[in-house]
Amino acid sequence: MENLNNLEKDLLKKITDSDDFSGGAYNIRENGKGVARKTTENINIVTKEDKPGIDIIVKEGTKKEFVHIPVMITESGVNDLVYNDFYIGKDADITIIAGCGIHNDHHQLARHDGIHTFYLEEGAKVKYIEKHYGEGEGTGEKILNPKTVVKLKKGAVLEMDSVQIKGVDSTIRETVGELDEDASFIVSEKIMTHGKQYAKTVFNVALNGENSSTHVISRSVAKDESKQEFYSNIEGNTSCYGHVECDAIIMDKGVVKAVPEILANSIDARLVHEAAIGKIAGEQLTKLMTLGLSEKEAEEKIVNGFLK
Amino acid sequence: MLELKDICFERDGKKILDNVNLVIDDKKFVAITGPNGGGKSTIAKIIMGIEKPDSGKIIFNGEDITNKTISERANMGIGFAFQQPVRFKGITVGDLLELSVGRKVKLAENCDILSSVGLCPKDYVKREINSSLSGGELKRIEIATVVARGTNLSIFDEPEAGIDLWSFNNLIEVFENMSKEIQGSIVIISHQERILNIADEVVLVEKGKVKQIGKKDEILPELLSSTSRACSRVKEVK
Numbered sequence: 284m285e286n287l288n289n290l291e292k293d294l295l296k297k298i299t300d301s302d303d304f305s306g307g308a309y310n311i312r313e314n315g316k317g318v319a320r321k322t323t324e325n326i327n328i329v330t331k332e333d334k335p336g337i338d339i340i341v342k343e344g345t346k347k348e349f350v351h352i353p354v355m356i357t358e359s360g361v362n363d364l365v366y367n368d369f370y371i372g373k374d375a376d377i378t379i380i381a382g383c384g385i386h387n388d389h390h391q392l393a394r395h396d397g398i399h400t401f402y403l404e405e406g407a408k409v410k411y412i413e414k415h416y417g418e419g420e421g422t423g424e425k426i427l428n429p430k431t432v433v434k435l436k437k438g439a440v441l442e443m444d445s446v447q448i449k450g451v452d453s454t455i456r457e458t459v460g461e462l463d464e465d466a467s468f469i470v471s472e473k474i475m476t477h478g479k480q481y482a483k484t485v486f487n488v489a490l491n492g493e494n495s496s497t498h499v500i501s502r503s504v505a506k507d508e509s510k511q512e513f514y515s516n517i518e519g520n521t522s523c524y525g526h527v528e529c530d531a532i533i534m535d536k537g538v539v540k541a542v543p544e545i546l547a548n549s550i551d552a553r554l555v556h557e558a559a560i561g562k563i564a565g566e567q568l569t570k571l572m573t574l575g576l577s578e579k580e581a582e583e584k585i586v587n588g589f590l591k
Numbered sequence: 592m593l594e595l596k597d598i599c600f601e602r603d604g605k606k607i608l609d610n611v612n613l614v615i616d617d618k619k620f621v622a623i624t625g626p627n628g629g630g631k632s633t634i635a636k637i638i639m640g641i642e643k644p645d646s647g648k649i650i651f652n653g654e655d656i657t658n659k660t661i662s663e664r665a666n667m668g669i670g671f672a673f674q675q676p677v678r679f680k681g682i683t684v685g686d687l688l689e690l691s692v693g694r695k696v697k698l699a700e701n702c703d704i705l706s707s708v709g710l711c712p713k714d715y716v717k718r719e720i721n722s723s724l725s726g727g728e729l730k731r732i733e734i735a736t737v738v739a740r741g742t743n744l745s746i747f748d749e750p751e752a753g754i755d756l757w758s759f760n761n762l763i764e765v766f767e768n769m770s771k772e773i774q775g776s777i778v779i780i781s782h783q784e785r786i787l788n789i790a791d792e793v794v795l796v797e798k799g800k801v802k803q804i805g806k807k808d809e810i811l812p813e814l815l816s817s818t819s820r821a822c823s824r825v826k827e828v829k
Contacts, residue, residue: 502680502681530680564677566673566675566677567677567679569641569661569677570673570676570677571690572660572661572662572665573639573641573661573665573670573671574665574687574690574691574693574736574740575662575665575666575693575740576662576690577662578662584682584686584690585679585682588679588680588681588682588686589679589680589681589682590681591681591682
């Protein structure tokens with residue numbers, strides 16, 4: 284990591300909230316190539332031979348370890364496609380921090396499509412954090428299209444926190460989950476779009492095992508002339524529980540579309556969908572103004588809190 | 592401290608406030624009471640700047656604040672607790688108290704503020720101000736945001752509204768303590784006799800006018816007679 288320049292270090296920090304990965308395993312990818320890697324006794328990282336990407340293999344019973352797998356695009360005109368597969372052993376309990384930062388100072392587009400597939404064995408537990416961020420003065424578009432595929436065996440738990448901070452011109456985010464008995468998939472998604480940005484989110488989760496459950500909470504803010512679409516499809520195929528909550532704040536000329544779909548294929552499936560879209564409530568602004576904030580400050584506090 | 596001069600406020604062709612004149616002196620605990628729809632809450636909102644009067648003047652500490660914004664009035668030392676507290680997704684009780692105080696707040700300070708409204712700090716500081724909080728809890732937090740600011744003039748709009756009797760009995764102690772340790776002036780819109788009991792002054796507002804100002808014992812007979820008149824009219828209609 285010592286050979287990274289300041290721009291790269293800064294970008295890494297923005298997407299991982301850290302500048303020191305030395306406590307765990309890591310793999311840093313920049314402009315389509317691996318630039319730094321560290322493995323541990325329990326976590327191995329292997330370059331794929333048939334396609335771009337890596338396999339992250341976590342030994343059974345590994346506890347409290349971290350894996351950082353950030354991706355940076357710092358050159359204009361890069362179109363990076365990567366397949367990362369995570370094999371998490373039985374009863375392991377680890378945290379994975381992914382994320383993609385694009386710095387584009389030029390006019391050509393910069394694009395990263397990351398396809399992450401998680402295979403969690405019985406009783407495995409993963410906290411997966413991903414942040415997406417774009418910056419740079421150029422007119423070139425910054426495009427990120429992450430796809431996350433989750434396969435959870437009996438009693439496995441995957442908690443996914445997904446944040447798109449700012450600066451991404453276009454994103455299509457797809458998440459697919461298949462859950463066995465007692466498995467749980469918890470998703471928290473936060474997105475803010477501005478300018479003329481576009482963000483589309485698609486969730487497809489199949490609750491196949493008895494007593495499996497999913498909670499999806501999406502909070503988004505669409506400012507300026509940006510557009511967002513949110514599609515969720517939860518399929519309950521047995522005795523299970525699924526809950527999707529989509530909350531969006533629209534500002535200026537922002538547009539948000541939410542399309543809920545819940546399908547109960549079993550009499551014992553319990554599925555709930557909640558969706559709410561609206562501007563910041565006037566009473567919320569008024570309350571914060573009675574505490575001495577200006578209208579603009581109040582607006583910022585409400586948006587920041589909502590996306591916290 | 593505060594003076595309302597000839598305040599008029601009309602909406603949809605209805606006079607809500609009709610030449611209201613009122614003076615709130617320094618370090619006074621003033622209760623505004625009266626029948627529903629009489630204009631009490633509108634007076635409170637007009638003082639805070641949430642509503643603008645059609646005519647009249649508001650003088651605060653010698654300065655005309657009629658055209659000042661809500662934020663400007665807040666920064667001049669006016670606080671306001673809403674009748675129906677607002678919920679915020681993602682903003683915690685601790686966050687809101689920090690915004691109220693206007694700086695980072697240490698845990699011990701949060702403890703003092705929340706304890707003063709009868710809430711256990713460790714249970715609440717990190718809780719979001721969302722629908723998981725009960726009406727009574729929200730009211731207490733709302734009051735805490737005003738207490739935290741330590742304003743010269745604190746206005747509470749019907750703190751008893753929408754909460755159960757048990758919660759209110761606990762809440763009333765908060766106001767009893769405030770009346771004992773009063774730092775600035777307090778204006779409280781209320782129908783509760785126990786609140787009227789502890790007020791230095793009770794203002795009776797009816798049909799958009801200040802009808803009477805005095806001690807509770809002077810005001811209550813007038814209030815009760817006006818209420819019974821209203822009841823007798825209902826009976827006549829039947």
